[in-house]
Amino acid sequence: MTVWTFPDIWESVCATIPDAPAVIQGERVVSYGDFDGAADALARHLVGAGLSHQSKVAAYSFNSAEYLLTYFAAFKAGLVPFNVNYRYGRDEIAGLLDNGDAEAVVFETGFANLLAEVRDSLPSVKTWVAIPRNGDPVPPWAVSLDDLVAQDSGERAYRAPWGRRGSDIMLLFTGGTTGLPKGVMWQQADVIGRFGYGANPLAGLPPMQSPADAGPRAAQAAKRPRSLIACPLMHGTGLISSLAVLGAGGTLVLLPPGSFDAVRLWDAAAQHEVHRIAIVGQAFAQPMLDALESEPSRWTLDALESIGSSGTIWSRENKQGLLRHLPNIALTDSFSSSEAFGMAQSTTTRDAEVSTASFALTPDCAVFTEDGRRVEPGSNETGRIAIGGFIPLGYYKDPKKSAETFPTIEGRRWSMPGDWARVAADGTILLLGRGSQCINTGGEKVFPEEVEEALKLFEGVADAAVTSVPDPRFGERIVALVARRPDTDPGEDAMRDHVRGKLAAYKAPRHFQLVDAIPRMANGKIDYAQVKDIAMTSFA
Template sequence: MEVWNYANLWESVAAAIPERPALIHGERVVKWRDFDRRANALAQHFLDAGLTQQSKVAAYLFNAPEYIETYFAAFKGGLAPFNTNYRYGGDELTYLFDNADAEAVVFHAAFAEMADKVRANLPKVKTWVAVAEPGHPVPAWAADYDAIVAKGADRVEGPWGRSTDDLLLMYTGGTTGMPKGVMWRQEDLFKGLGGGANLLLGLPPLERVAEAGERAKAVEASGEQPITIPVAPLMHATGQFIGFGQLVSGGAIATLPSRKFSPVELFDEVERLAVSGLIIVGPAFAAPMLETLDANPGRWTMPSLKRIISSGAMWGAENKQGLLKHLPNIMLMDSLGSSEALGLASSVSGGGAAAGTAKFTTGPNAAVFTEEGERVLPGSGVRGLVAVGGFTPSGYYKDPEKSAKTFRTFEGKRWSVPGDWATIEEDGSITLLGRGSQVINTGGEKVFPEEVEEALKRFPGVRDAAVLGVPDPRFGERICAIVETVGDTKPSLTELAAHVKGLLADYKAPRELVLAPVNRAPNGKLDYKTLKALAVDRLGATA
């Protein structure tokens, strides 16, 4: 029986192509052999510190080789790694580490002050491991990451071994409430991500763990190696999960040295490293990428770039079309999914033609159901919840109530239902409406913010938009648009409302307008709670 565990898969690749790059960060290159040995040494440190089977390991890190090494080490030791939002304050960090039962925390030393504030509240943590940075040495109360991994070590495994049931926790949902940990069995995660299949190379899912190394060896023999840059933070599912898949294929993961996203740096690295793939989250990355290409015609040709993958936020058709004008030979892959649900649906643009916004082809295990559990028929016009079956998470860590709400049984089968509403068209494709938790109820009409946001972004000069409901004494809520513009553009509420009415039903047009930067989280998602506070503050008594 094959033990589908990322430690086993990546060890297979490391044995097959030890001298090939695995992790790249600026001028720094970590070969597969060293990636393996460094992770072994870190895994041994965790075990020596007293961690036991499925003890939780926090990655409190920026995008860097250490992030993936930490996960590799945890997988090797039969431990359960989890992500940490590095923007959290003290109370949020305390809640996260306590909720996750963290016993080890690996952190960049730039976070040492914050970590020191919370560590007295976290008696379960047995080891704090710091990655030194310029100007940020390892604090006296933490172990030195570089000193640990520099020793290297041969294969490390806990006395309990490794299992397909070993967990990875993906914490999500911090912008709409306290974060919750999605529990992924490694086999479910691996197979939910395609089981090692590579669409670009035309390769089917793996049948044996050892086959990962065999394929990597074949790719090496071809003289090429796919290199992917997760532009999105590795602390979120989009960058992390897709990046894991690239490593299974024997590719390399390159991370950008700068802490703030720079399209110029990104495009320079794509050309320098001959990068073949990028991982982004919709407009937070795609909009500045297009603006930079528009402002610098012909500066980058990027012939190696084959695909840009996005997930986690709607990616507008106009932006896709603009990117394809500069890069006509790439594929733009827009995936509908979440930390709780993989393979809901996808949209692919290429050959110079962009797919429409929010139009997706459902995955093989996906369907649309009403709240009562009735399957929505194609072309019926009925709104329903997108659900995916097959390989799904076990639930939320220590939260059976929330688990029951998301992981539901329809037609005698278990489905993950993360809350995305959609209609299903006659051809079987779906039109995504948005997340139900953000729906605006105005005079009894339900309005999904995402579809209005996409309409607003089609107005000339609008760079980004957020739509939310503010209190209204007559209608309960009225629609407010927060709009970020380019240059001196200052559209009026009348102009924007008329534009939306030309695309959507009249009741979906905004009745309030705030012109302000639309700040997004590092994962590209809108923080509706903060944006609503901004709107109420700007609108004053009218809200």
């Protein structure tokens, strides 16, 4: 039986094309050979520090080659890497490292002061490995990653005494809608299986028969993928996209740390002739379109074939705008979450357009009612979207939540993160939103994303977020935060009438508040907790 692990795939690539670029960030280019060597050095250190099979390793860094080599090193040594949200504060970081049972923390030196405040509360951490950055000193309680790499023995394909297994996991922590992190346990073999065993349409690569095929296949490919990862690696979209590109022997282009800058993105895309750009919805796509509108002749982007988004809805109007400037590319909107990759997707091109929130289900997907019945196409029933096949084991240290999210229906185990949808007569789904955000007004269910998409179709509305405030009669009443387009003044009555023309009247917001920008988290998703706070302050 073939054992599928990421390090076996990547080591095959590194050994076959060691001089090819694995990661480019600004002027820095990290070859596959150097990527492999640095990961070997870190893996040896982690095991030497006392970590054992499936010990947890926290990756606490901005987007960088070091973030990815932390995963490579952990995978090599049979350890469990997990993501740390660099926007967290002191108490959140301490809670996450404790909840994740971290025994090693690989961090940028810019985070040293924060970690110094919490490390005494984390006695399970056996080693702190610092990534030198921006001249910040390596603290005396940590070891320098650069020093470890400089002392590398030169031996490759490091293996710990316990070896590697397809059942070795990684943890993907997601804040979800509650803000409380949940560690999703993904077996490496299941992630690779979800990738189609390395099939990569962008590079024309078929599935592999074994991990050893990865290197020769990449060397013989007519085109190895070059992907610009615009979103944070600490979130699933950026990380999972990167894992796939490395498995194909491709090149990852990363932007410099800091606030997202669409001009820098297009500069990098043009300079490195990238084939694909990975983003997370409107928070990235709108500045990208604005930059193209501002300087339509600045960039030569003939190599670009697609822009892919995952994790949040991407508006039809934005897609149309991008295609005006880039008529030969495909815009792929994937409906995925940390608990379920590849549930459904829609692709928009110049010649084929789909409506926002309309997706084609993949063969492993279904929609189930609350009592476990399949939603029939065209029935107008609502249900939760489910995916079977290669799915997570569950949530780390949370069997109750695992049982709720990964139920067995029809004798098969499914992942059901909580997203609700209807199934159209043609089998496509209309995404309604996450059940945890569902508003109950007068006994009727209203999904915020459904109302948000209706509002975005109104002239003058650039972005919108919908929530609720308490109501003594109806339980909840609907509130919309609206970011308007420049030089427009959308009226409340006109917006309300517009929504009523698209949806049932009870779904129209009772209150509207104009804001400069919709609050969003680092991953591009709406920060509904902040939206709720604004609404409660204004209308409760």
